[in-house]
Structures are given as structure tokens and as C-alpha cells.
Amino acid sequence: MELLLSGGPVLVAILLVSLYALYLFFERLFKLSKERLDADRLMARVNSAVRERNLEMAMIACDNHGGPVARVLKAALARIPYGRPAVEAAFQEAYLGEEQRLTRGLRPLATIAQVATLLGLLGTVTGMIVAFAEISQQGTGNPAALAGGIGQALVTTAAGLIVAIPAVIGHSYLSSRVEGILLEIERRREELMGNVAQAVSTKPSPREGGYEDVRSRVGQVREVPVDETGERVRRASVVERGV
Template sequence: MNKKIITTAFCLSLVLAVTTFGQDGAAAEAAANVQKTTLWQMIKQGGWAMWPLGLMSMAMVYFIVQNALGLREKVLLRPDLIPEFIQMMKDKKIVEAHSLCKENETLFTYVFSAGLERCSTTREINLNKVKEAIDEASTEEITSYMKPIDYLSIIGATAPMLGLLGTVSGMIKAFQTIGSQGMGKPEALAGNIGEALVTTATGLLIAIPSMLAYYYFRNSFIKSTATLGRNIGGLLDTLETGELPLGFQGGEE
């Protein structure tokens, strides 16, 4: 009796082992097939929506690089030129300061040169007109510099909607497949469902870094414009009073 029980248990164990091994083999084969899916295959699976999403991804990289290079504070404000401008304002060297601005064109020098153009070397300087010209030029330049930053916001808002449109397109195709072939062939739905998921994921992958970059560059540029106003205000005070700022005097000593 005990031998029969032992033999039966051994046979069941052998059957279970073979079954488990077969299932593990099938799972490993399926995993291997999944791993063989390349990035290009996923892009092709995304369908038509991947073309505009690809263009958006390239535009995102372009504007991030452009803003990263162009919105640096040392490029926008040229702090290395401030001591020279301060000395020129003290000595009322308007023409020389204007020429220096033209030789080093950037946000600070463009705005400041617009104010210097309202100055006169033959009569008393009207600071109200100078400040008015500076305000006009700063508004113009800030609008120009904000365009590449705003483009990142547009990409960040549009990419998820385009991905969602691709998702809807894929689901429509899936329901059309169900209507024509029924539910008996799930592999026929895989491509349509894959299109829906890939486009959604791609849209989010483009939108998230775009929005993060947008807020970073916008806040950085706002800080730079505030510093711009403070620097130009100090230069105009020196031009009006003919006295060096306290910090500059301390540096000279």
C-alpha cells in the first residue's frame, strides 16, 4: 500500500515538474519575444501620430539648447562691462558709452543704448525721455527673448493632446477590428492597442521635459530682467549725480 502511494506521489510530482518547466519555457520565450521589440518597431507601431510627435521632440531639443545658451546671465547682462559703463556715466561720456553698446550687442547693451540715444551732449540731459526710451526698448527685447521660451510651453501643451488623438485613432481601429473579425483573434488587436499606448506615452515624454524647461527658463529670465532694471537704474543715477555708486567706490579703494 505504501509503495503504491509513494509511486503515485512520485508520478504526480514528475507531471507537475514537467508542466511547470513547460510553462516557464513558454514564459521565457514570450519574454524573449517582448525583449526583441526595438525602439524603431515601437515608433512604427505608433502610426501616423509619431511623425508630428517626432517633429515636436526635435523642436523641443532645439529650443532647450537655444535658451540654455542665450539666456545665461553673463550673456544677457554683461556684468564684465558694468564698471566701464559706470566710469563713463560719471565722466558724461555718452558717445563712448553708446559706441561700446554697439560693439557688444546683447539685452543689456541694446536697452541701455536706446536710452543713451535720447541723451544730448550739447544740452541738459532729460532723464524722463531716457527712461521712456529704455522702457520701450526693454519691452521690445523682452518680448523677443520670451518667444523661444513660450514655444516650449506650446509644445508641452500640444504634445499630450496629439498623443491622445493618436490614442483615439488606435482605439477606433481596434473596435473596427472587433467588428470585422470578432474577439477570437486578440493578436489582431495588438497593433491597434499598441498604437494607442505608444502615442500616449510619447506625448507625455515630450510634454514633461518641455514644461519643466519652460518654467525653469521663464523664472531665470524674469530674474535677469529684474537685475537689468537695477543695473540700468544705477547707471542713470551715476549719470545724473556724477558720483560713483557706493559699492563701486568700495571696490576701487
């Protein structure tokens, strides 16, 4: 308590910032530790389903696996019937969403590292101001009064560094974890797109099944006689067109 009082309000601010930094670090660490990266089995199932043109099985495999890789793959798989450009666009959109979700909290942690250092510097300045104010009032004959200001300066400087250094290390560690996850997503993307390119290059007919189902029906109009007067009316007949 005496140390806290000697640091003044600046030290209190540093302590509050340190508590927030601890919360951010452990919250992010807990979230990232729950993300599954063992995607080898997932990719084996997805690639097999894509080659067999069974999108439902591929997306069920993604749901059962979970994790950022599975979520991005599922978004891309849902667009396979619309061609490779649509798959690429869906993958990129899902990738950016995962990147934003994974990096949430990292920027505030980096900011805390900078703010803690600046607060320590602020405490140094205010402590020296107090010390010189004592000198101007009492001269140099009262070392105890002079030591109070210098002590405040040193305590806040040390506290700022004690908070900033672990915050920088924690931010670096969490950033490396996020980068590893994003690189894994990119690697699996290349693997999936190779199978997608092969699959969409040979489109089966609707009677063969698969994910290239008929997506539209068109109406074709023709003229036919319908009564004794010879008057002709329009009748629409619907024909199926394979996509």
C-alpha cells in the first residue's frame, strides 16, 4: 500500500491497464487454444467428397470437425455449383471474416504495451516535478522531501516497464498463433482448389447426379389450333434444359 501511495495516481492507472492486459491475453489464449488445426482427416474427407461430387457429405464433414479451417472450407464448398470464381470469392470472404475474428483483442494488447510505457514516463516526469518543487521551497537541506519525488518517478517508470514488456511478449506470441492458423487455412485452400478445378472442368449431366443440378426451367411458347373457328391461342410448354 505504501508503494502504491508513493506512485500516485499514475501508478494506479498503470495497475488498471495491467489488469486489462491480463484479461485480453488469457481470453485470447483460451479462444485460440480451442481452435482445431488437425485438418488432415478433414481434408481427406472433403477431397474425397468433392471428387465424388457429394457436396452434402463434404459440408457435413466440415460441421463435424469445426474450427476456422472447416468454416472457411464450408463457405467455399457451398459455391462450387456456381464455378471456380464463385468459390474463390466465397473463400476470400470467409477468410477475411476468420482473420477479423482471430485477431480481435490483439490490437488493444499492443496499444496497452505502448500506453504502459508512456504512463511510466509520465510518472517519471511528475515525480521529478514534485522533487524540484520541494527543492525550490525548502532547498537541498531536506533529503527526505527530495527523495519522495524521485521515488515516485522511479516506481512509476519501473511499473510501466513491468506491464509493457509482458504485454509485448504476449502480443507477439498470440500473433504468431493467429498467423499459424491463417497459414493453415491458405494451405488447405490450395489443396481444395486443385480438386475443385478438376471437378468443375467435367460437368455431369443432371441424370448422372452430383452437384451440377438443374438450376432453372424456361418456358417456350408455340402456336397451336384449339377450336373449330381456326382461332389460334398461345400455350406455354415447359421444357427442361440441363445446365
